[in-house]
Amino acid sequence: MKKMRLLTKLMICMVLMLSFAGHSFAQEQTAEENEQQRDEIIFEFSDSAEASWANQAIGFMKYKQILSGYEDGSFRPNKPVSRIEAVVTAVRLMGLEEQAKAKTEGGKLLFADAQKIDKQYKWARGYIIVALEKGLFDTSESKLDPEKPASRVWVSSLLVKALGLQEEALALMSVEPDFKDVKAIPAGSIGYVNVAVKQGIISGYPDETFKPQRSVTRAELASLLERTGENLQEQDGSVTVTGKVVSVEADSTNNKLIKMVVKSFNGDTLTYTIAADFPVAFHDRFITAAGILAGDNVVLMSKNGVIWKASIISKEYADEAAAGINELEIKLVNDRKTGIELEYKSNKGKVKAEIEMWSNGKKEKLKGAAAVEELKTFLKEANLTPQLSKEEIQAQILQALGVKDGSYERLEAEVKFSNGSKVKIDSKHKQESNKEEAKYGIKEFELELKLKDGLKIKAEYSFDDGKSKSLIERGSEKLSAEAAEKSFAKLFEQAAWTDGMSKADALQAVLKHFEVQEADLTEVELEIKFSSGKKIELEYEKEHEDRVNSKDKVDKQK
Incomplete structure (x- = not known):
């Protein structure tokens, strides 16, 4: 493949928009690895097979006590979620359940259907009051309609508000989402859909539609909550580290703990202490942290050194060109008529990447394996590492884009490395004119x-x-x-x-x-x-x- 020069292509033929969500660096583990005996944690329900793709999200939400099953041992993953269920889980996800329980008897609901709520959903009154106080409802909603199935657009707005990103949503109200059925999205929800997609909470379907009024199932809600929870934790100072386990041993002071040494894909050596029975995602199931082995590739999400989420990913991921980068966002404006945006996110070996270019108001799309190869070429050329200074990172991004320093109007970039560090760049330059x-x-x-x-x-x-x-x-x-x-x-x-x-x-x-x-x-x-x-x-x-x-x-x- 020819060496990529994105801005040159922009000026000459204008290529736009890489969107290869779901491409996975993680392949199936080898037979030898599958045969390894690891202590498994059972989060399964009697009907888990009905939505096996969501088993990890469902299990994690059960572990966090955000979602639970039914008395008959089922989860009913394909059952539509009601609005009241969505509100309750959002409040739990925000860590406000105790506050909600304390308000069950107090406060007055002013919804038109408040009498119905008090009669049939008295247990949820406190959650609704907290949701109102936190601004999770649309200001135009006069009724809650607690039993009404929660639509994709309604849940998207709810979760964006749970993240406190209302101002960002309002700023994106005039930006048209890239979906074929964009006209079916209510005008007042456009900004919230834009933010939900940008934050990785929700995405479209393979046919490039959003289907805003489609009901969200319980399995889908588990996935949406899991992604929103990661965003909330990041807002609270959490970092994501990806790397290879160097050693695992029992803690000498407490046999219920293990000490784990991890070498990030950036080369940093990090040490963690974790409960031996802590659930670790492994394929579509969970094992205990005691089952982690030296040589495993892991994704660890932690705050102040305390792990709150962990996953094992395939060894093949470490061999990828971009293994040292968890996320990369770049926006370069050459002038008002030409520019480029690039976004790369890796989640447990699965990659979502987009490149958008514009020239004289025209846009086109490039999809598929060829687009992914171009992105890999860019990442190889940029060769970004956390050891570089902010100025050096900026210079290498510009070099990989084929842009001379000072010849552009603005460069915004954010890089999140596999060792948990991140760099933000916001550089403005005057054009020669x-x-x-x-x-x-x-x-x-x-x-x-x-x-x-x-x-x-x-x-x-x-x-x-x-x-x-x-x-x-x-x-x-x-x-x-x-x-x-x-x-x-x-x-x-x-x-x-x-x-x-x-x-x-x-x-x-x-x-x-x-x-x-x-x-x-x-x-x-x-x-x-x-x-x-x-x-x-x-x-x-x-x-x-x-x-x-x-x-x-x-x-x-x-």
Whole structure:
């Protein structure tokens, strides 16, 4: 395969959007590994085979006491989840169950169906009150409809709110999700769907639809809750480490604990103490932590060195080019018409990756194995490691993209390494055409002068997207664009135009340039917006009785 140069392709032929969710680096373990005897933990239900794909998520949610089965020993994985069930599990996931139980008898529900809730779901009143207090409901919902099946779009909104990402959702309300049935998604839920997809909580179907009104099953809810829980833990300071187990031994001070040494795929050696009976995901089942063996590849999620989730993954994963990176997000804006976004996430050996490019408003898609190979090529070329400084990581990302430093408008990047460390980059650069703004530091300039003899002078200047516009009118005379440009250049060069200059100095500089005596003025309107965000506003009016009414101020632009 030819060496990849993403930005070059963008300029030449414009390729867009890698989406190969579900491609897995993890292959089936060898027969020898399958035959190894490991102490198994049984989280299964009598009907586990009906949704075996969700067994790990269901088991983990049972272990965390977020979800439970029925008295007959079944889980009923394909049964639709009701709204009341979704709310209760979301509150549990947020760690607020004790708070909810304390409010079961108190508080008043103002839903239109509150009487029904009090009669049939009294046990859930506290959960509903906590959910209301935490803003988990849509402000337009007048009824809870507790028995109504919870739809995919409704649960997506609920879980995004549980993560406290309402502001991010509101900011993405005008961004159209990449689903064929996007028109079926309620307009007020668009932002929440965007965030839910971005956070990896939910995804679309193979036919590229979202099916917003489809009911969520109990098995699906377990998976959605598991992913949301990982996001909540990360918000709380949790990190994810991937690597190979070097040694496992019993703790010398407590035989119920084991000490585990792990070498991350970045080469760091880390030591953990974990309960011997702690559940560890292994294929579609669970084993005890005591069953972990030296040589196992593991994914450990921990906070302050305490493991709260662990999985064993295939050895083949360690041989992949990107094994040292858990997540990578890059957004590079070359200008308003061209740019690239790349997102890579690895979860227990399964990879979800997307590359989006845009040029002149046009978009196309590249999918499949060929796209994955290109992404691997990029990761090999970038060769990012946690030992690099932020500046070195930025330089290597740009080099892999084929972009020269300083030739772009903005670069945003976040890299999460397999040793748990992460790096964030937010770099802004002026284009070559932006030298004028850097030189003068002025984005907008508007002036209107009226003189006693009736003469009117109007001058306007703006700088945007690397281009300036100039207009100067003096009475009936209008300067050409070139002449106006030169006049403004002379104006800006004659005085020290800074966002800290006084209004009096600004006025004097203007009068000097346009050769106007202050005594001849009847009205002045001046507004200057600087690149820093600050601005100067000046209004001056001199009436017949020489009464002056002026209003001026300097505001800091928000």
